[in-house]
Structures are given as C-alpha cells and as structure tokens.
Amino acid sequence: MSILADENTKVVIQGITGAHGLKHTRLMLDFGTKIVAGVTPGKGGGVCCGLPVFDTVREAAGATGATASVIFVPPAGAAEAILEAADAGLALCVCITENIPVQDMLRVKHYLRGKSLRLVGPNGPGLVTAGVNGKGCKLGIMPGDIHLPGHVGVVSRSGSLTYETIKQLSRAGIGQSSSVGIGGDPIRGLNFVDVLEAFEADPETYALVLIGEIGGNGEQEAAAWLREHSSKPAVAFIGGRTAPPGKRMGHAGAVIAGGKGTAAEKVAALAAGGIPVAETSDLIGATLAGHLQKRGLYAKCLAR
Amino acid sequence: MNIHEYQAKELFRQYGIPVPDGLTAATPEEAESAALRLGGPLVVKAQVQAGGRGQAGGVKLVRTPPEAGNAAAALLGRVLRTRQTGAAGKPVHQVLLEKALDISHEYYLSLSIDSAAEQVALVASGEGGMDIEEVAAGRPERICRVNIDPFIGLRAYQLLELAGAIGIPPSLKRQFTSIGLALYRLFTEKDCAMLEINPLALVENGEGKPALVALDAKAGFDAGALFRQPDIAALRDRAQEPPLEARAFDAGLNYVSLKGNIGCLVIGAGLAMATMDAIKLFGGEPGNFLDCGSNSKTEDSREAFEIILAEPGIEGILVNVFGGITQTDLVAAGVIEALRRHREQLPVVVRLEGTGSAEANRLLLDSGLNVQLAGSLTEGAEMIMKLVASQKGRKSRPGAML
Known part of the structure; x- marks a missing residue:
C-alpha cells in the first residue's frame, strides 16, 4: 500500500521534451512508473520516449485516462502548468520546478482551494512508492535504486536528506510505503500535516519519518497534529541548528525570519510531542529503528 | 535581492508615493552642489543595504552646503557597521541628501509575504521609527495587520479601517489610502518580497499643511522572479x-x-x-x-x-x-x-x-x-x-x- 500514487497510477509528464523532463522521464519509466503521455505546448502529435505528446494536459488525460502529472516546466511557465493540471481534472500533480515566482504561487494556491487536485512541491524531489519487480511508482527526481518496499512513510522538505534517509532505512532492512518530498519553498502544495493525514489513513504504513528544517512553522503544526491524531510512531530530524538568522539557506523557505522558525523551536515542539529527534542526519535510520524496537514494531517493519 | 534606499525611493516616486526631495552623491563635491540645489537644512544618509544606520553614525544633519560636503567626505568610502551588517560592515559608495523635515509623528507601513496564510500581508502601526519587531514583542496591540486576497487585491476600505486603527488624522486618511494602494501596486508589479516605509512621517508640506511622506524606504525582491524584472535585477549592487x-x-x-x-x-x-x-x-x-x-x-x-x-x-x-x-x-x-x-x-x-x-x-x-x-x-x-x-x-x- 501507499499514499497518493501507486504502480497503477497513470501519469503524464508536463515539459517532457525539455532536457530535464526527458532525462527523468526515462528514469521514471525504468522504475516502473506508468507514464502514458507527455505534454509540451506546440509539440502535440509527436512522440517522445516512445510516448505520445499532446499540446495540453486535458487532451493527454482525455486520450489516456491519466490522473497524475509531473511538471518539469521552467519557472516562468510552471505556475500555469499547475493551473492546467488542476483544470484538466487531475487528482495529483508533482511539481519539481525550482524558483517559481512567489506571487505566482500565491495565486496558484488560492485557485486550488476547493479543487480536487493535490499538489506536491514545488521545488522538491517528488514522491516514490516503492514496489517489487519493477512495479513501483516514482514521480520526480529521487534516485531509483535506494528504495525498499515496506511500511515506513517518509515526508521531507529536503530532497538530499530524503535520499539519505531512504538509503539508511533500506540498508537497515526497513522498507518504505511512500516517500514524499513536499519541497523547500515557503508557498507549497501539500504540507507536512496533509501528508501525515494520508499516511495515517494508509493501513500499510506503520511508522513515520519527518524531515524538517528552519523556516515557517510546518514542523510545529506537524508535531501538534501527531500528538493529537496519530496512532503511528514517528521520528524526526530538523536541519539548520547552526543556521544564522535572516539568511536564506538554499531553499527559499529555509530562513529564520524575525527570530521565528528556528531549529530549536521545532525540535522542542517535536520533543514535547514525544517524537525522538535524530541528532545528526546519519542517525535518522538508527533513531527510527530504536523507536520501533521500543514500540514493538521493529520486526513488523523489516522487509522480508 | 535588496536595493538601496535611494533606489527604492525612485520606485516610490514612479508609483506616486511621496518621498522627501533628495539627490544622491558619490563624492563630497557632488554632495556640496546637491546641497546647494536642495537648499535649507539637510540630512546626509549613507547608502548601505542594512538597517540601524542612524545609531551607527550613518545619518548626519547638516545646515550648509560645505557641511554637507564634509558629512559626505566622512561617510563616503567608509565601511559602516550597524547592528544588521555584522562585524564586516558594508561599504558606503553613495550618500543620499534630503531636505530635513519637521516631523510631528511617525507611522509604520509594510508589505511582505505571509507564508503561513499564503497571502501578502500589510502591516501598519502608529509606532513607527523604531524596529517593528520591538513593537511586536512589547506592544503587539499596536500592530495592525491585513492579509490580502491575491485575486481581489488590497482595497481602499481596508486601508481606511487601518488608518483609523493606527491613528492617522482624518484629513490624511485619503492620502494614507492612496499610499497603501500604490505600495501594493508596486509590490505586485515588481515581484517584491518586502516593502517597508519606516517611518511614514507626518510633516508639514510646502504650503504649511499636514502631509504623509516616506522618510525611509526598504525594498526586497523575489530572487526567483528576477528573470521577468530586468530593470530591478539591474539595480543589484554587488559591493553590498x-x-x-x-x-x-x-x-x-x-x-x-x-x-x-x-x-x-x-x-x-x-x-x-x-x-x-x-x-x-x-x-x-x-x-x-x-x-x-x-x-x-x-x-x-x-x-x-x-x-x-x-x-x-x-x-x-x-x-x-x-x-x-x-x-x-x-x-x-x-x-x-x-x-x-x-x-x-x-x-x-x-x-x-x-x-x-x-x-x-x-x-x-x-x-x-x-x-x-x-x-x-x-x-x-x-x-x-x-x-x-x-x-x-x-x-x-x-x-x-x-
């Protein structure tokens, strides 16, 4: 089981003919993702990676029954690509694009209220539902060879730390149900709590890993939500304990503004909710393993 | 990306937001002749991209053109260290000379991105001229805030409500409203990340009537949007x-x-x-x-x-x-x-x-x-x-x- 997408999800790639889109379409296909079409305005009727290319998402979805898209459109057109996915009636849209203007995203988020589309990202690695025998679903740019199917849900604001974490878990024999990168921008689609709710509803997810960083209050909200609503053990990591205030640490959303959004604040909120926080990023896997043992779930989470 | 005060004020002028008469100078001689043209008592302000210039000695009050030249000579080429620059400081390559005004009250007005609300937020206060975070910490009731619907935009009635809440004199509420609307238009049209007027000062205009004027101006821009704002990107000062x-x-x-x-x-x-x-x-x-x-x-x-x-x-x-x-x-x-x-x-x-x-x-x-x-x-x-x-x-x- 999984959240958001699985091996049967039919996917279109928006911006499939760009260098980035092309490269990652091949990697996603290798992983087993059921990509059924590509979309590039003006290139409708063509073929790319053996897939039909359409001018619009609506045409692509109509012809193929696709319900999800992955966006590799450059920043100037990425917001419009999300709107197009929403209006075409897709259920899920994963936006990889970094540096989308903030005011474009404000309008997009406003427009998405009340729509059925669930947006993952932007400025994130996407999501992976690991599967066996080439049956997984990889939407985005996560490396394909680190995943192990299983029962731990991973949600993260950082691409690089998601890969690190998944690799640690897989090496320890702990498989993942789904891994979701919600992205490093301040204005994004799904937040921690949205993803945690989805994991809570997934009976095959037994435990959770949350990877946060400085900036905003998503981690504090997640801590409060986990305390109130979650039946599943969780561990966390927060990056940026040494980040200076007022400086943007790579991600547009990773900035301590007006003294708010510090790592200490977030670690304290998680600890208050009884959620163990790994001291360094390479201890995330071990922290989870220890917590699972305490909760008697370790054996259940080991992949056979 | 941040820009200098004088650049932000130039944008303010383009959008009809009142700023004091002023000229920039890169040498003491330029400062002296600018002072001659402006006339009267002046402030000479070091142009560095950081707050806290006043306390750091970066703002000088002068009465005559030779004094203006001397003040500029003392500031230009210097590295100014303020509470925001850190120990390295920032170099002063220009000064802004402005007419000194008689201020009877200082307000605060800003626009920024509220990422939790996913909206642009307008913040106003009757306590301007100081660090707004200090006001927020000590007297939060003195800070008024309006979140702006991205499709509807900022509306005049919202600004009138704010004007009443922060104690703008009735005769100036219309001017306050037009300043607020212009500020929002600048914010959206130029892909700003932050615009701040601190203080928005209550002064007497040329005809002896009360008026609001942006005494200071701070502007930051969304780095991700610079591709479509070439005129803003060109304002980058690498030396800062x-x-x-x-x-x-x-x-x-x-x-x-x-x-x-x-x-x-x-x-x-x-x-x-x-x-x-x-x-x-x-x-x-x-x-x-x-x-x-x-x-x-x-x-x-x-x-x-x-x-x-x-x-x-x-x-x-x-x-x-x-x-x-x-x-x-x-x-x-x-x-x-x-x-x-x-x-x-x-x-x-x-x-x-x-x-x-x-x-x-x-x-x-x-x-x-x-x-x-x-x-x-x-x-x-x-x-x-x-x-x-x-x-x-x-x-x-x-x-x-x-």
Missing part, C-alpha cells in the same frame, strides 16, 4: 554583498559566509544544513553554507571549493555529497583540481556516496593528495575535527617538529 557570497551567486551556487573554522561543500540545501550541524556537534564551527546544486560538474565543484578556500579562518574542509542525480566522481575531480591548483595543505575529509562514488573514491585515493575518506557524515565530522586539532597542535609547537 559579502564578496564570497557575490562570487558564489555569480557562479550559480547557494552560498552563505559564516564565521567558523570548518568549510563544507555539500550538494542539497537540507544535507548542507545537516552537515553544518554535525560540524558543530563535534566541536567545530561551520565556516559557510554551500549547496552546489544537483547538476554540479567538475568546474562547479572546483569553483565552490576555491570559494571555501578563500574564506578567512578556515582550518579544514568537509565534503559531503550523496549522489542521487549528481555524479560524485565529477565532484571529486573538482576537489582534486582545486587542491592541486592551490597546493593546499589544509586537512580535507571527503564523504561521497551513491552515483559514481566508487570511481570518485578511487580518484581521490590515487590523487596523492592529503585527502581522507569518511564513510558517513558523523565519521567525517569527527575526522575533520581531529585533523584540525592535530594540525593546530603542530603549528603551535614548532619546536616539537624538530
């Missing part, structure tokens, strides 16, 4: 950025200069922060934040490594890359090139994992350079601190070497 940050920005690297002794070269913002934190945990202080970007090639890594080498106070470097999309062998090649080019003796620990890491580690081992390989971040952080400590020990006891 820490030199290595400016160099890294030009090379397409995400870089922040810090004060510590251990440099770090990492790909991925999250892992970069985690690496800094691990360095601290093992007793070091991170000397920089660096996210190279996942498409890093040999020359990107080399440039990144050279920037770290140029950082003052660096005693060792930790490289930490997880190769998903990134080819770690290209990163290794860049590190080797940089070390060879600089004949660097600094301790270097490299932890590479994932795509191309077998080749990368072989390249490093075969290079003959003094580079240690680590299997994990924790191990790497521990190793670099030990190497730095032993290097220091050798340096501080030269006799022991003989």
Whole structure:
C-alpha cells in the first residue's frame, strides 16, 4: 500500500521534451512508473520516449485516462502548468520546478482551494512508492535504486536528506510505503500535516519519518497534529541548528525570519510531542529503528 | 535581492508615493552642489543595504552646503557597521541628501509575504521609527495587520479601517489610502518580497499643511522572479554583498559566509544544513553554507571549493555529497583540481556516496593528495575535527617538529 500514487497510477509528464523532463522521464519509466503521455505546448502529435505528446494536459488525460502529472516546466511557465493540471481534472500533480515566482504561487494556491487536485512541491524531489519487480511508482527526481518496499512513510522538505534517509532505512532492512518530498519553498502544495493525514489513513504504513528544517512553522503544526491524531510512531530530524538568522539557506523557505522558525523551536515542539529527534542526519535510520524496537514494531517493519 | 534606499525611493516616486526631495552623491563635491540645489537644512544618509544606520553614525544633519560636503567626505568610502551588517560592515559608495523635515509623528507601513496564510500581508502601526519587531514583542496591540486576497487585491476600505486603527488624522486618511494602494501596486508589479516605509512621517508640506511622506524606504525582491524584472535585477549592487557570497551567486551556487573554522561543500540545501550541524556537534564551527546544486560538474565543484578556500579562518574542509542525480566522481575531480591548483595543505575529509562514488573514491585515493575518506557524515565530522586539532597542535609547537 501507499499514499497518493501507486504502480497503477497513470501519469503524464508536463515539459517532457525539455532536457530535464526527458532525462527523468526515462528514469521514471525504468522504475516502473506508468507514464502514458507527455505534454509540451506546440509539440502535440509527436512522440517522445516512445510516448505520445499532446499540446495540453486535458487532451493527454482525455486520450489516456491519466490522473497524475509531473511538471518539469521552467519557472516562468510552471505556475500555469499547475493551473492546467488542476483544470484538466487531475487528482495529483508533482511539481519539481525550482524558483517559481512567489506571487505566482500565491495565486496558484488560492485557485486550488476547493479543487480536487493535490499538489506536491514545488521545488522538491517528488514522491516514490516503492514496489517489487519493477512495479513501483516514482514521480520526480529521487534516485531509483535506494528504495525498499515496506511500511515506513517518509515526508521531507529536503530532497538530499530524503535520499539519505531512504538509503539508511533500506540498508537497515526497513522498507518504505511512500516517500514524499513536499519541497523547500515557503508557498507549497501539500504540507507536512496533509501528508501525515494520508499516511495515517494508509493501513500499510506503520511508522513515520519527518524531515524538517528552519523556516515557517510546518514542523510545529506537524508535531501538534501527531500528538493529537496519530496512532503511528514517528521520528524526526530538523536541519539548520547552526543556521544564522535572516539568511536564506538554499531553499527559499529555509530562513529564520524575525527570530521565528528556528531549529530549536521545532525540535522542542517535536520533543514535547514525544517524537525522538535524530541528532545528526546519519542517525535518522538508527533513531527510527530504536523507536520501533521500543514500540514493538521493529520486526513488523523489516522487509522480508 | 535588496536595493538601496535611494533606489527604492525612485520606485516610490514612479508609483506616486511621496518621498522627501533628495539627490544622491558619490563624492563630497557632488554632495556640496546637491546641497546647494536642495537648499535649507539637510540630512546626509549613507547608502548601505542594512538597517540601524542612524545609531551607527550613518545619518548626519547638516545646515550648509560645505557641511554637507564634509558629512559626505566622512561617510563616503567608509565601511559602516550597524547592528544588521555584522562585524564586516558594508561599504558606503553613495550618500543620499534630503531636505530635513519637521516631523510631528511617525507611522509604520509594510508589505511582505505571509507564508503561513499564503497571502501578502500589510502591516501598519502608529509606532513607527523604531524596529517593528520591538513593537511586536512589547506592544503587539499596536500592530495592525491585513492579509490580502491575491485575486481581489488590497482595497481602499481596508486601508481606511487601518488608518483609523493606527491613528492617522482624518484629513490624511485619503492620502494614507492612496499610499497603501500604490505600495501594493508596486509590490505586485515588481515581484517584491518586502516593502517597508519606516517611518511614514507626518510633516508639514510646502504650503504649511499636514502631509504623509516616506522618510525611509526598504525594498526586497523575489530572487526567483528576477528573470521577468530586468530593470530591478539591474539595480543589484554587488559591493553590498559579502564578496564570497557575490562570487558564489555569480557562479550559480547557494552560498552563505559564516564565521567558523570548518568549510563544507555539500550538494542539497537540507544535507548542507545537516552537515553544518554535525560540524558543530563535534566541536567545530561551520565556516559557510554551500549547496552546489544537483547538476554540479567538475568546474562547479572546483569553483565552490576555491570559494571555501578563500574564506578567512578556515582550518579544514568537509565534503559531503550523496549522489542521487549528481555524479560524485565529477565532484571529486573538482576537489582534486582545486587542491592541486592551490597546493593546499589544509586537512580535507571527503564523504561521497551513491552515483559514481566508487570511481570518485578511487580518484581521490590515487590523487596523492592529503585527502581522507569518511564513510558517513558523523565519521567525517569527527575526522575533520581531529585533523584540525592535530594540525593546530603542530603549528603551535614548532619546536616539537624538530
């Protein structure tokens, strides 16, 4: 089981003919993702990676029954690509694009209220539902060879730390149900709590890993939500304990503004909710393993 | 991206937001002739992109053109250190000369992105002229806030409500409203991240009537939107950025200069922060934040490594890359090139994992350079601190070497 997408999800790639889109379409296909079409305005009727290319998402979805898209459109057109996915009636849209203007995203988020589309990202690695025998679903740019199917849900604001974490878990024999990168921008689609709710509803997810960083209050909200609503053990990591205030640490959303959004604040909120926080990023896997043992779930989470 | 006060005020003028009459000068002579043209008592304001200029001696009141020339001579070419610049300070290359005004009250007005509400937020206060965070901490009831619907925009009635709430005199409510609307138009049309008028001053205009004027102006812009704001991008003043940050920005690297002794070269913002934190945990202080970007090639890594080498106070470097999309062998090649080019003796620990890491580690081992390989971040952080400590020990006891 999984959240958001699985091996049967039919996917279109928006911006499939760009260098980035092309490269990652091949990697996603290798992983087993059921990509059924590509979309590039003006290139409708063509073929790319053996897939039909359409001018619009609506045409692509109509012809193929696709319900999800992955966006590799450059920043100037990425917001419009999300709107197009929403209006075409897709259920899920994963936006990889970094540096989308903030005011474009404000309008997009406003427009998405009340729509059925669930947006993952932007400025994130996407999501992976690991599967066996080439049956997984990889939407985005996560490396394909680190995943192990299983029962731990991973949600993260950082691409690089998601890969690190998944690799640690897989090496320890702990498989993942789904891994979701919600992205490093301040204005994004799904937040921690949205993803945690989805994991809570997934009976095959037994435990959770949350990877946060400085900036905003998503981690504090997640801590409060986990305390109130979650039946599943969780561990966390927060990056940026040494980040200076007022400086943007790579991600547009990773900035301590007006003294708010510090790592200490977030670690304290998680600890208050009884959620163990790994001291360094390479201890995330071990922290989870220890917590699972305490909760008697370790054996259940080991992949056979 | 931030711009200077005089540039922000030029934008204000274009949008009809009242600012004092003023001229910029880059030399004392220019300042003197500007003072002659403006006439009357003036303020001479150092143009640096940081708050706290007043307390740092960056703003001077003068009465005559020769005084203006002297004030400019004292400020120009100087490095101004304010509570926001840090110890390095920022260089003063221009001064802004403005007519000194008789102020009867100071208000606060700003626009910024409220990421929790996912809206632009207008913040106003009857207590201007001081740090708004101080007001927020001590007297939060004195701060009024309106979140703006991105489709409807800011409306006049919202500004009228605010005007009443912060105590704008009735005769000036219309002017306050038009300033607010103009500010919002500027914010959306130019892709701002932040606009601040502090203070928005109550003064007497030329005809002896009360009026509002933006005495100070601060503007920051969304870096992600600069591609469609070429006129704004052209306002960038490289001299206001820490030199290595400016160099890294030009090379397409995400870089922040810090004060510590251990440099770090990492790909991925999250892992970069985690690496800094691990360095601290093992007793070091991170000397920089660096996210190279996942498409890093040999020359990107080399440039990144050279920037770290140029950082003052660096005693060792930790490289930490997880190769998903990134080819770690290209990163290794860049590190080797940089070390060879600089004949660097600094301790270097490299932890590479994932795509191309077998080749990368072989390249490093075969290079003959003094580079240690680590299997994990924790191990790497521990190793670099030990190497730095032993290097220091050798340096501080030269006799022991003989």
